[in-house]
Amino acid sequence: MEDESAASKCDFSNDSSCSCPICLGPLIQVSYLDHCFHKFCFNCILRWTNVVSGNHRTPISSVKCPLCKRDNFSIIYGVDGTCFQRHYVNANVEDCFILSRAHRYRLQCYYTEQGFLEDIFNILQYWKSCKYNQPNNWLQSWLTREIQALTQEEDVDIIVHHIFGVVKALWTSREQKSGINVPENKQEEFKMSVSEAARPFLGARTDRFVYEIQLFLASGLNIEAYDAVYIQRLGWSSPGVNTEVSQNELIDRSTVIPYLYIFDDDSDGNE
Amino acid sequence: MQASRARLFKEYKEVQREKTADPDIQLVCDDSNIFKWTALIKGPSETPYEGGVFQLAFSVPEQYPLQPPQVRFLTKIFHPNVHFKTGEICLDILKNAWSPAWTLQSVCRAIIALMAHPEPDSPLNCDSGNLLRSGDVRGYQSMARMYTRLAAMPKKG
Numbered sequence: 380m381e382d383e384s385a386a387s388k389c390d391f392s393n394d395s396s397c398s399c400p401i402c403l404g405p406l407i408q409v410s411y412l413d414h415c416f417h418k419f420c421f422n423c424i425l426r427w428t429n430v431v432s433g434n435h436r437t438p439i440s441s442v443k444c445p446l447c448k449r450d451n452f453s454i455i456y457g458v459d460g461t462c463f464q465r466h467y468v469n470a471n472v473e474d475c476f477i478l479s480r481a482h483r484y485r486l487q488c489y490y491t492e493q494g495f496l497e498d499i500f501n502i503l504q505y506w507k508s509c510k511y512n513q514p515n516n517w518l519q520s521w522l523t524r525e526i527q528a529l530t531q532e533e534d535v536d537i538i539v540h541h542i543f544g545v546v547k548a549l550w551t552s553r554e555q556k557s558g559i560n561v562p563e564n565k566q567e568e569f570k571m572s573v574s575e576a577a578r579p580f581l582g583a584r585t586d587r588f589v590y591e592i593q594l595f596l597a598s599g600l601n602i603e604a605y606d607a608v609y610i611q612r613l614g615w616s617s618p619g620v621n622t623e624v625s626q627n628e629l630i631d632r633s634t635v636i637p638y639l640y641i642f643d644d645d646s647d648g649n650e
Numbered sequence: 651m652q653a654s655r656a657r658l659f660k661e662y663k664e665v666q667r668e669k670t671a672d673p674d675i676q677l678v679c680d681d682s683n684i685f686k687w688t689a690l691i692k693g694p695s696e697t698p699y700e701g702g703v704f705q706l707a708f709s710v711p712e713q714y715p716l717q718p719p720q721v722r723f724l725t726k727i728f729h730p731n732v733h734f735k736t737g738e739i740c741l742d743i744l745k746n747a748w749s750p751a752w753t754l755q756s757v758c759r760a761i762i763a764l765m766a767h768p769e770p771d772s773p774l775n776c777d778s779g780n781l782l783r784s785g786d787v788r789g790y791q792s793m794a795r796m797y798t799r800l801a802a803m804p805k806k807g
Contacts, residue, residue: 403660403664404660423750448749
């Protein structure tokens with residue numbers, strides 16, 4: 380954000396840090412190379428990357444910075460303080476992991492008001508009716524996607540394993556003392572254990588994550604059906620359909636509510 | 651095409667603004683074609699090219715700066731990395747080591763550096779390269795000085 384405003388401010392100054400070394404003009408859509416962090420216009424560095432890979436017969440995974448010659452593997456762009464996007468030099472790497480539309484929709488959910496789905500998926504009812512005694516087959520996949528979206532990392536197996544393990548332990552322990560605990564206590568126990576397990580990885584988004592996981596369990600639906608209901612309620616078009624329009628819509632929403640959740644860790648503990 | 655034109659125009663303005671910044675280089679754009687430039691560079695001191703003024707011709711491709719400009723000497727020069735007849739220059743940054751962050755001005759600087767530090771192991775001018783590779787520095791220098799005097803210095807009288 381800073382860079383964009385800086386670039387527009389100092390068009391006329393001679394400061395080379397404000398102009399793109401490729402077009403020599405003011406930076407448009409500031410982008411960074413992932414290792415040396417030199418700045419370019421997104422289109423300029425993308426074109427150069429394409430030229431370089433076009434000169435090689437086999438796909439390349441890195442491109443040398445035009446300024447410092449360091450090897451870089453991706454272009455970072457669209458930095459808005461909350462998230463950023465990445466273009467990998469090697470398209471195959473890009474196929475492996477980049478936040479998919481489904482991931483982005485999940486991430487956007489964390490910017491909405493909590494509770495607008497409770498008339499459909501009743502969390503309290505879920506605990507009262509002891510539905511948790513039927514383990515949810517889709518929870519692990521759901522957790523993987525959710526944590527990928529929140530951490531913007533591909534390899535989240537360890538975190539998923541950890542959190543899923545905590546949930547499973549709760550399920551089994553609940554079976555043992557199901558006669559003793561009242562539903563509210565079980566819910567509290569669940570909330571405490573899961574947030575304890577998740578907080579080191581998710582920081583200030585933990586509480587909402589614990590809410591979302593209960594919402595998913597309460598729905599009793601598989602991931603596709605759950606997404607369909609969620610997205611319909613949000614009033615967004617579903618992922619995969621009419622990508623251009625809905626993508627802009629998603630981006631709009633993220634800019635309307637500029638929470639910097641990821642960086643809120645410290646304040647969280649004081650509250 | 652549009653991008654290269656815009657970028658060359660930026661370089662043109664920069665050259666106009668900093669005309670006196672580098673007295674060894676004088677870059678001039680063709681009056682009618684922004685893709686054609688000529689440069690006059692001074693032979694670096696303490697080399698056989700000292701005192702000479704060498705003319706370079708730039709032909710800028712439409713994909714510039716994603717592709718390097720083509721540069722050749724118009725002035726005859728005796729140098730291992732410059733073709734004696736065509737003036738073609740063997741310099742890595744004009745081929746596979748090109749980076750779009752180079753400018754016409756910085757390419758001129760690189761050519762001046764090449765004049766001061768010949769690379770006899772990748773010669774375009776074998777006679778010149780062989781003299782240096784066989785250790786006959788004096789032979790190379792006197793040949794180079796002679797051609798500088800013949801071709802790169804204003805004739806008197």
